Structures are given as C-alpha cells and as structure tokens.
Amino acid sequence: xxxxxxxxxxxxxxxxxxxxxxxxxxxxxxxxxxxxxxxxxxxxxxxxxxxxxxxxxxxxxxxxxxxxxxxxxxxxxxxxxxxxxxxxxxxxxxxxxxxxxxxxxxxxxxxxxxxxxxxxxxxxxxxxxxxxxxxxxxxxxxxxxxxxxxxxxxxxxxxxxxxxxxxxxxxxxxxxxxxxxxxxxxxxxxxxxxxxxxxxxxxxxxxxxxxxxxxxxxxxxxxxxxxxxxxxxxxxxxxxxxxxxxxxxxxxxxxxxxxxxxxxxxxxxxxxxxxxxxxxxxxxxxxxxxxxxxxxxxxxxxxxxxxx
Numbered sequence: 001x002x003x004x005x006x007x008x009x010x011x012x013x014x015x016x017x018x019x020x021x022x023x024x025x026x027x028x029x030x031x032x033x034x035x036x037x038x039x040x041x042x043x044x045x046x047x048x049x050x051x052x053x054x055x056x057x058x059x060x061x062x063x064x065x066x067x068x069x070x071x072x073x074x075x076x077x078x079x080x081x082x083x084x085x086x087x088x089x090x091x092x093x094x095x096x097x098x099x100x101x102x103x104x105x106x107x108x109x110x111x112x113x114x115x116x117x118x119x120x121x122x123x124x125x126x127x128x129x130x131x132x133x134x135x136x137x138x139x140x141x142x143x144x145x146x147x148x149x150x151x152x153x154x155x156x157x158x159x160x161x162x163x164x165x166x167x168x169x170x171x172x173x174x175x176x177x178x179x180x181x182x183x184x185x186x187x188x189x190x191x192x193x194x195x196x197x198x199x200x201x202x203x204x205x206x207x208x209x210x211x212x213x214x215x216x217x218x219x220x221x222x223x224x225x226x227x228x229x230x231x232x233x234x235x236x237x238x239x240x241x242x243x244x245x246x247x248x249x250x251x252x253x254x255x256x257x258x259x260x261x262x263x264x265x266x267x268x269x270x271x272x273x274x275x276x277x278x279x280x281x282x283x284x285x286x287x288x289x290x291x292x293x294x295x296x297x298x299x300x301x302x303x304x305x306x307x308x
Contacts, residue, residue, distance in 0.1 A: 030109025
C-alpha cells in the first residue's frame with residue numbers, strides 16, 4: 001500500500017508546500033482532513049489528489065477552482081464531489097491565492113458509518129454513497145454557512161492541547177460530515193434561516209456602502225466583509241432591495257448630494273466631490289435621473305419630493 005503522504009506530495013508537486021495534513025489517513029482510516037494554502041503561476045489539475053471511490057468536501061476560503069464541468073468555486077463557497085473509479089479532473093486558477101479545507105472519506109468508511117441512516121441522507125449524497133450504478137457526482141458550490149466558516153477558522157487554531165488534537169480533529173471531521181450529508185429535519189425552518197441570513201447580509205452591505213460614499217468598498221470587499229461570494233451577494237441584494245448594488249449606491253449618493261445642496265453650504269461641484277464624483281457632467285446626469293431635477297436648480301425647487 002502506498003504511503004498517503006508520499007501519494008499526496010506527488011499530487012501536489014506543483015505546489016509542494018501548499019498542503020498540510022491536519023488529521024487522518026485515507027488508506028488506513030478512510031478519512032483525511034487537509035489544509036491547502038498556495039499560489040501558482042499556472043493552472044493545474046488538483047484532481048490528481050482525489051482518491052477513487054471517495055467523497056470529498058471542499059470548503060473554499062480563497063481562490064477560484066473547478067471540478068468536472070463546474071467552474072463555480074469562489075471565495076467563501078463549499079461543495080462536494082463523489083469520485084467513482086475513473087479520474088475526475090479539477091483545476092485551480094492561475095495566479096490566485098488558494099486557501100481551502102478538504103475532508104475526504106472513502107465510500108467504504110461512509111457506508112459502514114451511515115448504514116443505519118441511509119434514509120436520512122441528502123438524496124444526491126445517498127446516491128453517491130449507496131449507488132445503484134457507480135458514477136462520479138459533482139455538486140454546485142454554495143456559499144458557506146456561518147457555522148461552516150466557524151469550523152474552518154477553528155481548524156487552523158485548535159483550542160486544545162496537542163495531545164488532544166487528534167480526537168478534536170476527528171470531531172470536527174464528523175461535524176462537517178453532518179453539515180453536508182443530512183437533509184434538514186425541518187426544511188421550512190431551514191429556508192427561513194437562510195432568508196434571514198441573506199437579509200442580514202443585505203443590511204450589512206447597506207451600512208458599508210453608506211459609510212463612505214466618496215470611496216465605497218468594491219463588490220469583492222463587500223463579499224469578504226459579509227461572508228459570501230460577490231456573485232451570491234449581488235443576487236441576494238437585487239432580490240431583497242429591487243436594485244443592483246451600483247444602482248443602490250447611486251441612489252444613496254444622490255440623496256446625500258440633495259441634502260448637501262438643500263443645506264445651502266455646498267455648491268454643485270462641492271456636493272459632487274463629497275459623494276465621490278470627479279466628473280460634473282456624470283454627476284449632473286445621475287442627479288437628474290434620480291432626483292428629477294437639475295442640481296443647479298435643485299435648491300430653488302422647493303416642491304421637489306425625493307422618491308424613496
């Protein structure tokens with residue numbers, strides 16, 4: 001039997017210092033928990049590290065990656081892939097900083113552990129672990145939940161003595177398994193919780209945008225701050241607010257500019273600069289479209305009502 005550390009070093013030879021075994025041994029125990037942290041100038045196939053007849057969960061902290069035909073791993077996302085007997089290709093984007101946790105289980109190990117709970121498993125995962133026909137299955141990557149983020153953060157700083165770390169890591173591997181494998185007992189409650197999390201992220205995004213209208217954070221910065229991918233944040237924000245993030249930011253800027261002009265202490269150029277516009281023509285166009293009045297005339301338009 002090939003030593004797992006040697007096999008892993010060969011799979012990661014393009015980034016030899018980019019992976020670290022946290023706990024486990026796939027061949028001996030049927031489970032392996034690893035941390036990956038690297039940059040690479042070239043895209044490379046990290047599918048070489050996948051074991052046949054295994055199920056691996058990836059919690060992607062940073063960097064873009066793809067597994068099979070899905071190119072949807074972005075910062076703050078998580079997903080899984082069930083590897084059958086044939087190799088499964090996967091790639092990591094060149095010049096990205098990649099940081100991610102992988103938890104890999106052998107199918108034999110999972111079948112032994114979950115034989116009495118087959119009916120409670122997520123249907124797609126049940127098909128991967130107890131297949132009628134062996135085939136590879138690749139899930140879509142989804143934003144990590146707050147609980148998953150907490151687990152990932154704790155894995156790098158175990159809160160126990162070194163002698164107890166093996167047992168502690170084993171408990172974390174089981175905790176991550178439970179996050180992915182089982183269908184929530186109360187799907188309605190789960191959906192309500194997900195909606196609440198999405199609303200909280202949107203409200204936090206509004207606060208961050210309003211904090212500095214002259215130099216607002218980028219979409220990537222907002223995603224990192226609220227704990228989800230930029231794509232997922234954009235979609236959630238538009239659904240909750242009815243405006244895209246750029247549209248909402250422009251609305252905030254114009255409302256603030258209108259306040260400044262009404263105060264009488266700012267002229268048009270000063271108000272434009274205060275809300276982050278270097279071009280007076282761009283500011284005037286945005287102001288007219290949002291407020292319904294030219295900014296030069298606005299202080300005199302006493303009957304203008306701002307449509308909020």
